[in-house]
Amino acid sequence: MKGHKWVDPAPFEGYRPRVPWWAYLPWWLNLILLPIVLVWLAVRLVVRLGLVAVRYPVSVVGLLTGHLFYVHAGWLSLALLVLSVAAALAIWAGLHRDSFMRHGSYRLLTEWRRLTVYVPQWRTVVRLAELTKDSRGKEYRPKLRRVRSEGWRDKVRVLMIPAQSPEQWEARRDNLAHSFNARSCRVRVLKPRVLELDFIHSDPLSRPVAVPPLAQVGEVDLKRVVVGRTETGKPWRLKLLGSQVLVVGVPGAGKGSVLWSIVWQLAPAIKAGLVRLIGIDPKGGMELGQCPDAFEKVVYDNGPEAVALLEEITAEVKERASRYRGVRRLWARSTGEPFTVLIVDELADLIAYQPDRNLRERATRAIQTITSQGRAPGYAVVGLVQDPRKEVVAFRHLFTTRVALRLDEPVQVDMVLGDGVRQRGAAAHEISENTPGVAWNKEDGQREPERARAFNVTDADLVELGVYLAPATVHEFPERYEGREAA
Numbered sequence: 001m002k003g004h005k006w007v008d009p010a011p012f013e014g015y016r017p018r019v020p021w022w023a024y025l026p027w028w029l030n031l032i033l034l035p036i037v038l039v040w041l042a043v044r045l046v047v048r049l050g051l052v053a054v055r056y057p058v059s060v061v062g063l064l065t066g067h068l069f070y071v072h073a074g075w076l077s078l079a080l081l082v083l084s085v086a087a088a089l090a091i092w093a094g095l096h097r098d099s100f101m102r103h104g105s106y107r108l109l110t111e112w113r114r115l116t117v118y119v120p121q122w123r124t125v126v127r128l129a130e131l132t133k134d135s136r137g138k139e140y141r142p143k144l145r146r147v148r149s150e151g152w153r154d155k156v157r158v159l160m161i162p163a164q165s166p167e168q169w170e171a172r173r174d175n176l177a178h179s180f181n182a183r184s185c186r187v188r189v190l191k192p193r194v195l196e197l198d199f200i201h202s203d204p205l206s207r208p209v210a211v212p213p214l215a216q217v218g219e220v221d222l223k224r225v226v227v228g229r230t231e232t233g234k235p236w237r238l239k240l241l242g243s244q245v246l247v248v249g250v251p252g253a254g255k256g257s258v259l260w261s262i263v264w265q266l267a268p269a270i271k272a273g274l275v276r277l278i279g280i281d282p283k284g285g286m287e288l289g290q291c292p293d294a295f296e297k298v299v300y301d302n303g304p305e306a307v308a309l310l311e312e313i314t315a316e317v318k319e320r321a322s323r324y325r326g327v328r329r330l331w332a333r334s335t336g337e338p339f340t341v342l343i344v345d346e347l348a349d350l351i352a353y354q355p356d357r358n359l360r361e362r363a364t365r366a367i368q369t370i371t372s373q374g375r376a377p378g379y380a381v382v383g384l385v386q387d388p389r390k391e392v393v394a395f396r397h398l399f400t401t402r403v404a405l406r407l408d409e410p411v412q413v414d415m416v417l418g419d420g421v422r423q424r425g426a427a428a429h430e431i432s433e434n435t436p437g438v439a440w441n442k443e444d445g446q447r448e449p450e451r452a453r454a455f456n457v458t459d460a461d462l463v464e465l466g467v468y469l470a471p472a473t474v475h476e477f478p479e480r481y482e483g484r485e486a487a
Ligand SMILES: Nc1ncnc2c1ncn2[C@@H]1O[C@H](COP(=O)(O)OP(=O)(O)OP(=O)(O)O)[C@@H](O)[C@H]1O
Pocket: 208, 209, 249, 250, 251, 252, 253, 254, 255, 256, 257, 258, 386, 436, 437, 438, 453, 454, 455, 456, 457
């Protein structure tokens, strides 16, 4: 009390010692519980040691073997063992580099990075990134699970705390990347409560991917057309049968390489008459004019001729669809009719920038009909465009496979790949200008987008493709050698 006024006493800020619950039990009960507690502690110790052996198998086996050699055989034998192992590893690396990297070098790297980066820093980083939670004096902390290093990235599994959502991790991707010295971080949901974080250290797609040799057989799997390589080293497969493909990228992003990679892989089927290509190149043939022999029909314009071609295909789609109705749900080779791929190089020139309103509307209607109804009768549209805005391509949703090459702004990435995909790491706006052909690819129904690079189809490759697809010239063989006739 100060005068007649009550002053609150300062809150108690001292440390209140917490007495463990077993301290309240009678001593004889503690004595009975003691053996059970000791067994439990021993089991925990064994489990922990087991976990160390599982997480660091190479180091544990290496150290144990080294120790045993040293104890039983001495220094010299240990040195000989180390030299022999080093020689065996060098031979393995020389003979089979891939398996050496996968099962040898990356395993060691995994253990090293777990031990020196993730384990020591995990607690501090998740606390400072506000990914932990305190409730009733107890700290809930996300658990660090399996770590796998692949050289260019570290895959780190995390068990989230209760009531946490992947969005909270997605929002802290940059914080996590900087904390663990990575260039970027991506978040993937593996199963309920379990996430996988990808810490990216370098770009495995920094080098161009050369085209494979032209296949001689006519068969091509139209659901898995290989158009490049993914960052994990697997083939980049694009679905054409049962899908419509939209390829978006700023000028110079490498749209041409995606387009020609598709044609390159379809070439044997085109030659065998199983697939036919129809092309529209409003840029006057700058792109498709490089290999006109690939196309059954091609128009280098965005005017009446292009629209007439589109309407012709629309009529074909409708006719085929009416014949297939009730008979088959999806085109198959057994129909005897070729699978048709319509390639439109700059889609916007046809459906947005064409000044004649009538032509523009007719082109839009036709392309919309082909993309929406062409799936079952065996028509795929591959549309290439620079600007993905709704005002340019109002029917983006009809394209079930979207390829985002380098883009200018994050909002464009959302337009192409859909909401939330960029937040999980598909940063197409961060693709470097030095890596044209690199893209984020997303198919409807597939949660995770894929980063890949299209084949680098050079001018020389296009000449080879042209020669491969050019119609065979039949030379008349003279009936009688003229010189001899004269004689
Ligand atoms: N997959 C690739 N690998 C390596 N280099 C590539 C690849 N794709 C494209 N390039 C190079 O990038 C440059 C631009 O490529 P391209 O013309 O295909 O871009 P684009 O997106 O079609 O541009 P525009 O919209 O102006 O036609 C070319 O010099 C090409 O050699």
